[in-house]
Amino acid sequence: MSDMQLNTKVVKFGGSSLADASQFRKVKDIITADETRRYVVPSAPGKRHSNDIKITDLLYTSQKLAASGKDFSEPLSMIRSRYLEIAQELGLSFDPTEELDRIAARLKDGATKDFAASRGEYLNGLLLADFLGFPFIDAAEVICFNESGTLMMPETMAKLRDRLKDTPQAVIPGFYGAGPSGEIITFSRGGSDITGSLVARAARAEIYENWTDVSGVLVADPRIVKDAAVINTITYEELRELSYMGATVLHEDAIFPVRAAGIPINIRNTNDPAAPGTMIVAGDSAESDALTGYTITGIAGKKGFCAINIQKAMMNAELGFCRKVLTVLEEMEISFEHMPSGIDTMTIILAEDMIKGREKTVLSRIRKAVEPDSCEIEHGISLLAVVGRGMRRTRGTAARIFAALAHARINVKMIDQGSSELNIIIGLLDGDFEAAVRHIYDMFVNSALKTEENSEN
Numbered sequence: 001m002s003d004m005q006l007n008t009k010v011v012k013f014g015g016s017s018l019a020d021a022s023q024f025r026k027v028k029d030i031i032t033a034d035e036t037r038r039y040v041v042p043s044a045p046g047k048r049h050s051n052d053i054k055i056t057d058l059l060y061t062s063q064k065l066a067a068s069g070k071d072f073s074e075p076l077s078m079i080r081s082r083y084l085e086i087a088q089e090l091g092l093s094f095d096p097t098e099e100l101d102r103i104a105a106r107l108k109d110g111a112t113k114d115f116a117a118s119r120g121e122y123l124n125g126l127l128l129a130d131f132l133g134f135p136f137i138d139a140a141e142v143i144c145f146n147e148s149g150t151l152m153m154p155e156t157m158a159k160l161r162d163r164l165k166d167t168p169q170a171v172i173p174g175f176y177g178a179g180p181s182g183e184i185i186t187f188s189r190g191g192s193d194i195t196g197s198l199v200a201r202a203a204r205a206e207i208y209e210n211w212t213d214v215s216g217v218l219v220a221d222p223r224i225v226k227d228a229a230v231i232n233t234i235t236y237e238e239l240r241e242l243s244y245m246g247a248t249v250l251h252e253d254a255i256f257p258v259r260a261a262g263i264p265i266n267i268r269n270t271n272d273p274a275a276p277g278t279m280i281v282a283g284d285s286a287e288s289d290a291l292t293g294y295t296i297t298g299i300a301g302k303k304g305f306c307a308i309n310i311q312k313a314m315m316n317a318e319l320g321f322c323r324k325v326l327t328v329l330e331e332m333e334i335s336f337e338h339m340p341s342g343i344d345t346m347t348i349i350l351a352e353d354m355i356k357g358r359e360k361t362v363l364s365r366i367r368k369a370v371e372p373d374s375c376e377i378e379h380g381i382s383l384l385a386v387v388g389r390g391m392r393r394t395r396g397t398a399a400r401i402f403a404a405l406a407h408a409r410i411n412v413k414m415i416d417q418g419s420s421e422l423n424i425i426i427g428l429l430d431g432d433f434e435a436a437v438r439h440i441y442d443m444f445v446n447s448a449l450k451t452e453e454n455s456e457n
């Protein structure tokens with residue numbers, strides 16, 4: 001890799017960042033403000049307003065109609081006008097008409113779902129490359145999948161590195177690549193995040209900037225906590241915990257390529273480029289960082305769980321009790337989330353979806369396996385995760401969480417603290433979920449802000 005590429009930022013822009021011509025202008029300003037922003041990975045145009053339809057969805061719809069021999073002119077003309085409008089408003093020299101005709105012809109000829117969906121990023125990449133004056137690299141030439149659709153990492157790295165070494169700046173569309181015989185294959189939805197991560201790794205970038213429409217990862221879901229604070233720094237592990245519990249930030253598979261190479265991810269807001277956003281870093285580099293000052297990093301959670309409550313006198317003394325119950329679940333291919341237990345009781349917390357329609361069978365098989373005194377299912381349970389690397393070195397965090405819940409008269413059904421001391425998971429009734437998030441947020445964030453204000457006065 002040449003010296004020139006030592007200072008490299010890879011920038012990925014999500015669909016809302018490229019939804020229309022005015023968003024394209026913001027993107028160009030961001031890129032030209034920093035000459036180390038060399039490699040640009042765009043998504044397809046997203047929603048311009050809440051009732052809008054994403055180009056990717058219009059492409060899927062067109063393909064579905066085309067595949068069943070139906071008329072797809074309506075979604076196709078919506079796609080056409082979106083791209084033509086962007087090109088015209090920006091005064092581009094590139095005219096997308098020919099490419100759009102080619103896509104229509106391919107759809108008529110029975111294009112695959114993946115091919116159709118990939119054209120959203122492909123065309124947007126062509127428009128953006130023209131607008132920026134950067135070369136265009138077709139992702140089909142550098143992102144490699146095997147015949148079963150799995151990404152081939154070494155081949156992808158080799159191809160990307162080979163192309164990037166002579167190309168100091170480029171636009172590489174996100175979301176797709178090609179299989180062994182050149183057929184287009186996409187990642188799962190939101191997969192442009194993965195392309196950005198792969199390009200960052202191949203370019204040995206100093207940072208992977210992921211530009212979106214929020215000013216970073218928030219401490220809590222803004223639909224529950226209005227004006228939730230932004231997390232300044234979060235570790236990959238913490239992000240994984242929060243994402244698993246429902247926080248939607250990045251595509252799950254986007255973390256691994258950069259994490260393995262020690263490249264931090266910076267979540268940024270295209271509509272507020274001055275905001276520093278959230279840095280996602282490795283655990284050891286975060287240790288020396290100033291914490292947010294809240295002890296906790298984030299709160300996330302999900303509804304839709306249930307509990308299988310099993311009771312039997314002297315359960316604890318019965319050898320193999322737990323194994324027998326878990327064997328029933330394993331045989332029915334049911335995975336569970338948590339298993340708190342007492343001397344004579346055992347509870348298994350699992351997603352409702354796992355046992356929907358099979359409740360009676362599960363109960364009767366458990367009854368047969370361990371002959372409990374009682375065994376029943378309790379529905380309507382939520383799980384809430386309080387995540388934070390700061391909890392390891394701060395005493396009293398659990399006390400503060402449960403004081404907040406007690407104060408709000410919320411009944412806690414389960415508590416689970418992982419051995420990493422990175423998170424505390426709490427089981428609650430669905431009806432208490434939102435209030436619990438708000439009270440914990442208040443306890444850690446709002447009260448910390450008040451303390452700060454007081455010490456400034």
Ligand code: ASP
Binds near residue numbers: 056192
């Ligand atoms: N355009 C694709 C989607 O809507 C991929 C992406 O935006 O990352 O899922």
